[in-house]
Amino acid sequence: MKESVAERYAETKLSLQKYYENLVKLEISDPEKFHKVSYLGIKRSKHEEIQKEIEDAPCVDTIGQVGIFDDGIPFYHYRRAAFTKEGNRRLAEFGVKLKQSRFDPTEDRQIKRNWKSYCKLTNLFDPSEASEVFCDGQKRGKRVAKDPYFYAYLCRGLVDRTCAQVVRRVYILFNKAQEAGDDREWTESEDIMLKKLAKKHNNKWATIGRKLNRTRFTCYHRYTKLQKDEKVKSCCLTATEDNNGLNIENDHSENENLKTKSTSRSRYCKNTNSLITVLEELLKAEEESLRDKIKIVKFREWFTKRHALTEYDEAKKNLMCRQLQDVLKLCEAYRLFECLPIEHCNCYSKLEFVHYFLTNKKDKGSRTAKAMEDLFLKYVDDKTWTPRNRVLLCHKLDITPDKENTESGQIKKIQDASKERHLLDEDQNGYEENQIEKEENQDKENGEQVEEGQEEAQVENSDNEQRKNKNSKRKRSKTKEKREKKQEEEQLSQENEAQQTDKLPKVSENQRRINSKRIKPQKETQENREGPFEENRENHVEELHRELVEELHHESPEGPKNEKGTRKRSKTQTKKQENNVERPESNEEPTNKKKNKKEKQKEPEEERQVDEETQEKADDCLIIKTEQEIEFDTQPTYSSYNNSNYDQEGYNDSYSSPSSKSRGKNKSTRASNTNGNQRGDQRYTSDNEEEEIDPDSIIRNLLISVD
DNA sequence: GCTTATAGGCCGCGAACATG
DNA sequence: CATGTTCGCGGCCTATAAGC
Numbered sequence: 001m002k003e004s005v006a007e008r009y010a011e012t013k014l015s016l017q018k019y020y021e022n023l024v025k026l027e028i029s030d031p032e033k034f035h036k037v038s039y040l041g042i043k044r045s046k047h048e049e050i051q052k053e054i055e056d057a058p059c060v061d062t063i064g065q066v067g068i069f070d071d072g073i074p075f076y077h078y079r080r081a082a083f084t085k086e087g088n089r090r091l092a093e094f095g096v097k098l099k100q101s102r103f104d105p106t107e108d109r110q111i112k113r114n115w116k117s118y119c120k121l122t123n124l125f126d127p128s129e130a131s132e133v134f135c136d137g138q139k140r141g142k143r144v145a146k147d148p149y150f151y152a153y154l155c156r157g158l159v160d161r162t163c164a165q166v167v168r169r170v171y172i173l174f175n176k177a178q179e180a181g182d183d184r185e186w187t188e189s190e191d192i193m194l195k196k197l198a199k200k201h202n203n204k205w206a207t208i209g210r211k212l213n214r215t216r217f218t219c220y221h222r223y224t225k226l227q228k229d230e231k232v233k234s235c236c237l238t239a240t241e242d243n244n245g246l247n248i249e250n251d252h253s254e255n256e257n258l259k260t261k262s263t264s265r266s267r268y269c270k271n272t273n274s275l276i277t278v279l280e281e282l283l284k285a286e287e288e289s290l291r292d293k294i295k296i297v298k299f300r301e302w303f304t305k306r307h308a309l310t311e312y313d314e315a316k317k318n319l320m321c322r323q324l325q326d327v328l329k330l331c332e333a334y335r336l337f338e339c340l341p342i343e344h345c346n347c348y349s350k351l352e353f354v355h356y357f358l359t360n361k362k363d364k365g366s367r368t369a370k371a372m373e374d375l376f377l378k379y380v381d382d383k384t385w386t387p388r389n390r391v392l393l394c395h396k397l398d399i400t401p402d403k404e405n406t407e408s409g410q411i412k413k414i415q416d417a418s419k420e421r422h423l424l425d426e427d428q429n430g431y432e433e434n435q436i437e438k439e440e441n442q443d444k445e446n447g448e449q450v451e452e453g454q455e456e457a458q459v460e461n462s463d464n465e466q467r468k469n470k471n472s473k474r475k476r477s478k479t480k481e482k483r484e485k486k487q488e489e490e491q492l493s494q495e496n497e498a499q500q501t502d503k504l505p506k507v508s509e510n511q512r513r514i515n516s517k518r519i520k521p522q523k524e525t526q527e528n529r530e531g532p533f534e535e536n537r538e539n540h541v542e543e544l545h546r547e548l549v550e551e552l553h554h555e556s557p558e559g560p561k562n563e564k565g566t567r568k569r570s571k572t573q574t575k576k577q578e579n580n581v582e583r584p585e586s587n588e589e590p591t592n593k594k595k596n597k598k599e600k601q602k603e604p605e606e607e608r609q610v611d612e613e614t615q616e617k618a619d620d621c622l623i624i625k626t627e628q629e630i631e632f633d634t635q636p637t638y639s640s641y642n643n644s645n646y647d648q649e650g651y652n653d654s655y656s657s658p659s660s661k662s663r664g665k666n667k668s669t670r671a672s673n674t675n676g677n678q679r680g681d682q683r684y685t686s687d688n689e690e691e692e693i694d695p696d697s698i699i700r701n702l703l704i705s706v707d
Numbered sequence: 708g709c710t711t712a713t714a715g716g717c718c719g720c721g722a723a724c725a726t727g
Numbered sequence: 728c729a730t731g732t733t734c735g736c737g738g739c740c741t742a743t744a745a746g747c
Binding site: 103164165169172215 | 711712
Binding site: 144167171205206207216220 | 734735736737738739
């Protein structure tokens with residue numbers, strides 16, 4: 001029985017295995033490289049040398065229990081439960097850092113794409129019925145799909161997310177409420193309905209949400225807000241009845257107090273001198289303890305309580321804290337601290353670097369990736385340290401140099417490669433000859449198909465693509481050097497093509513191993529399958545593979561279309577996206593708010609400019625980031641600092657509220673079985689409230705450095 | 708700087724599923 | 728069939744982003 005299930009869904013597995021088989025594990029010592037380029041868990045780089053490195057690097061072995069893979073699929077994508085110490089270790093060993101931050105639009109798009117292509121692959125669902133599948137109330141305990149790889153497929157490409165995270169996101173993403181606009185304003189009638197439904201359904205927010213076409217979250221929060229308001233109203237009424245004047249006076253005096261306490265921000269703006277002084281004192285006074293810390297939990301609290309800051313008022317402390325956090329965030333976003341030697345990877349070095357940065361920064365563009373990286377390298381150099389290597393996952397599909405600076409050439413190549421692999425595959429599996437013929441026939445047409453496919457994708461992705469093409473054309477005409485370079489690259493790529501056959505056995509051996517391990521499709525199971533799909537099963541896989549290639553090359557093929565045509569995103573996302581889309585076209589910021597925002601985003605924008613410059617330089621580079629990606633990459637969240645690579649567990653410490661602590665007491669009873677939401681199982685060590693050295697991360701770091 | 712909105716996380720529950 | 732495990736859901740908490 002078990003086998004037949006696996007057989008029935010062998011395509012899903014095969015497709016996933018194919019997806020991951022081109023992964024390359026790369027060690028990078030230069031912090032400048034990959035400083036902020038992470039695409040759906042698959043790293044990319046514009047550096048030609050890195051592209052070359054990736055090209056030359058052997059593919060990661062994904063078969064068996066190797067690295068993060070269990071039989072070709074990341075182990076934490078199989079099911080949403082069970083994330084154990086062993087799991088942590090494997091992640092650490094493989095250099096995978098799980099994201100803890102919110103899903104960004106690129107990730108959302110990837111999930112949507114995964115859903116679509118899953119529907120296409122299996123015919124189990126219609127892509128349009130996502131909201132029905134995920135939103136209309138799953139029967140408790142019943143799986144959405146019997147396919148054991150269903151969730152793994154939805155996780156495809158999201159290497160730095162766990163199944164649990166993706167599943168949760170999926171339920172929100174495909175919620176019908178998103179279509180209607182979950183952020184729409186509440187009307188009075190809705191409020192009344194909400195109150196009624198809350199009573200009727202006994203605060204079952206998901207049910208209520210479905211009835212009101214909103215998510216459970218918005219219903220819950222609206223209801224609590226309404227209740228709060230009512231309480232306030234009734235309180236006010238009773239209070240004013242009791243002793244009107246006194247209350248008013250009290251309120252007034254409190255307001256006055258607040259006013260006098262608050263300090264004008266402008267007083268401190270752009271003045272880092274005091275921060276530098278404070279940092280100096282802090283480093284002197286707390287050197288010992290800071291050297292022991294890898295991360296400071298509850299940073300704000302910690303910072304404001306330091307003895308060195310007693311002379312400053314609260315507002316000033318908060319501002320300095322914010323300044324400090326900003327710099328730390330950037331460092332994390334640029335992954336600079338990952339290059340600190342393991343023995344110096346502590347808070348002292350981090351803060352010392354911040355101090356170094358603040359004292360040595362130039363005024364303009366000081367926070368661009370390049371500038372910060374330069375300073376960081378200088379700092380490391382001054383210390384006579386050797387930067388630690390980082391391990392990153394890259395996708396081979398991303399980096400093959402292409403001929404005409406069009407992607408078709410590359411896709412062709414990949415297709416050729418996959419064709420060959422596939423044929424070998426078939427041989428191994430003893431597939432029917434006519435199947436192979438079919439494949440061959442199809443592959444003969446590949447070139448045309450690919451071009452067609454590309455055209456389609458270009459239409460879909462017209463803006464970005466056009467920009468890309470325009471850029472590349474313009475650039476090409478600009479310099480002869482670049483042409484020469486290109487010629488060289490052409491030669492290289494020709495050579496590569498010639499070598500491709502040499503390389504193929506590598507991959508195909510990998511594939512062979514997949515085949516030897518995976519359950520071979522048999523006639524019985526074929527009969528079980530649905531007709532139309534069955535005939536084109538392998539074509540499907542190939543097609544999907546092709547899609548994947550296109551996806552990877554077109555960055556966000558469905559992005560604009562999706563947003564436009566289908567569901568409305570969450571407020572934040574929509575706005576972010578709007579910003580992203582609009583910015584390239586017009587630099588004007590119509591409103592004051594936007595101006596403020598602009599000020600806030602000054603650094604990231606500066607950075608973006610630099611990025612564009614580098615983009616210019618990276619003429620022939622296959623991967624040109626879209627504005628969107630750049631935008632998101634340059635907007636690091638504090639969580640990225642909080643949940644830095646050095647301690648996955650730190651996050652849980654930040655939950656050190658009494659409630660979570662008491663909850664934590666019985667976590668051992670829960671241990672690793674039920675609800676193995678990764679978080680639950682990661683929390684072995686959080687005893688120290690303030691700070692904590694994460695043993696896992698140390699091991700990880702050691703592994704990375706030793707590796 | 709404060710408030711509000713958003714969404715991810717934790718954990719318990721009950722039902723379905725898997726296993727022996 | 729009994730038992731253990733997994734899954735989906737729900738309620739709540741909380742960090743963080745966005746808005747004012």
